[in-house]
Amino acid sequence: MWIVLVGFIVGIVAGVLSPFTFPVIYARYLSIAVLAALDTALGGLRASLEGTYDNGIFITGFFTNALLAAGLIYLGDRIGVDNLYLAGVAAMGIRMFQNLGFIRRALFTRWGLLKQHQTGPASRPDSSVRG
Amino acid sequence: MRLRHIPWAIALVCVVLGFMLSMQFKVQKQVALKDLTTYQRAQDLAQQLEKAEQERDLLMQETEQLRTAIRNSAPTADVAEQLELAQLHAGLIPMSGPGVVVTLDDSTRPVQPGENPMTFILHDEDVLLAVNELAAGGAEAISINGQRIIGRSEIRCTGPTITINGVRTAPPIVITAIGNPDVLESSINMRNGIADELKTWGIQVSVKKESGVTVPAYKGSLKLQFGQPAKQEVSKQ
Numbered sequence: 001m002w003i004v005l006v007g008f009i010v011g012i013v014a015g016v017l018s019p020f021t022f023p024v025i026y027a028r029y030l031s032i033a034v035l036a037a038l039d040t041a042l043g044g045l046r047a048s049l050e051g052t053y054d055n056g057i058f059i060t061g062f063f064t065n066a067l068l069a070a071g072l073i074y075l076g077d078r079i080g081v082d083n084l085y086l087a088g089v090a091a092m093g094i095r096m097f098q099n100l101g102f103i104r105r106a107l108f109t110r111w112g113l114l115k116q117h118q119t120g121p122a123s124r125p126d127s128s129v130r131g
Numbered sequence: 132m133r134l135r136h137i138p139w140a141i142a143l144v145c146v147v148l149g150f151m152l153s154m155q156f157k158v159q160k161q162v163a164l165k166d167l168t169t170y171q172r173a174q175d176l177a178q179q180l181e182k183a184e185q186e187r188d189l190l191m192q193e194t195e196q197l198r199t200a201i202r203n204s205a206p207t208a209d210v211a212e213q214l215e216l217a218q219l220h221a222g223l224i225p226m227s228g229p230g231v232v233v234t235l236d237d238s239t240r241p242v243q244p245g246e247n248p249m250t251f252i253l254h255d256e257d258v259l260l261a262v263n264e265l266a267a268g269g270a271e272a273i274s275i276n277g278q279r280i281i282g283r284s285e286i287r288c289t290g291p292t293i294t295i296n297g298v299r300t301a302p303p304i305v306i307t308a309i310g311n312p313d314v315l316e317s318s319i320n321m322r323n324g325i326a327d328e329l330k331t332w333g334i335q336v337s338v339k340k341e342s343g344v345t346v347p348a349y350k351g352s353l354k355l356q357f358g359q360p361a362k363q364e365v366s367k368q
Contacts, residue, residue: 003141011145015150
């Protein structure tokens with residue numbers, strides 16, 4: 001888990017110290033790309049908690065999602081649908097909230113805070129004295 | 132834990148994500164700053180405008196006082212100077228100086244069947260608009276195809292020609308104006324100004340800045356049939 005945090009901090013520091021700034025005209029596209037990247041990252045986290053994580057899917061998904069989102073919004077601007085941006089934001093937002101919900105539930109289950117539903121009868125007095 | 136599987140790829144992805152996020156924060160800060168500076172600039176300009184207007188009012192008052200003083204003082208050698216100044220403003224003597232030469236011509240686009248050919252030729256309104264813009268740009272003298280424009284000049288359509296000062300003239304219309312060449316050029320060429328408007332109809336507009344042009348004198352009749360000099364002071368407008 002720590003590699004995630006370290007990598008993240010390295011990225012932020014690199015961005016802050018970098019002399020290169022993104023042209024302000026494309027700020028919209030960068031915003032949606034960042035949103036898509038965040039969504040993919042959360043999706044990856046969810047997948048790892050679910051046990052369905054796949055490296056290839058995550059890596060490729062990360063870059064393609066960001067590029068596709070920005071590309072879609074750019075296309076929207078070109079064809080005259082300026083508010084496609086809102087659709088993009090809404091879609092990413094919904095997915096992020098869903099993923100966050102799932103992650104929360106999975107973490108609670110993992111940490112034993114959420115009672116797992118047992119398949120047998122409800123009361124099992126012996127389970128509490130297990131070592 | 133399956134985290135063993137994920138070291139370097141995930142690390143790279145996290146670095147990229149962090150980088151993108153910090154870029155985004157930087158860009159947003161710039162965007163916010165840009166909005167702020169635009170607003171501040173508008174405020175600054177408004178203040179400057181108010182100050183300039185106050186100054187102008189003060190100067191106008193001063194000018195009025197000085198003019199009254201001159202009128203009331205004894206006229207001697209100043210008379211010749213005053214006369215020349217009056218003639219210059221009246222357009223009775225030629226004037227030279229830096230300025231622009233604006234050329235307006237009919238559209239060369241072939242007329243499609245069903246289109247009204249009148250929409251693509253130069254009209255008197257177009258010339259009037261151009262002259263108005265130049266005057267607004269501070270032109271001190273304007274002449275059109277050799278005719279000096281004075282307060283009495285008309286610019287009017289007469290069939291396929293335009294009559295100015297009673298003289299018929301046809302396109303291409305060459306307007307010579309004396310003033311600040313940059314200001315005059317931008318008064319014609321500014322976005323959504325005359326040049327843009329006329330070019331949508333295919334009217335050819337060209338503006339050239341000149342460092343020295345001459346505007347001829349008004350050649351029309353100076354006889355007054357109806358008006359007389361008003362002896363009393365015209366009350367302040």
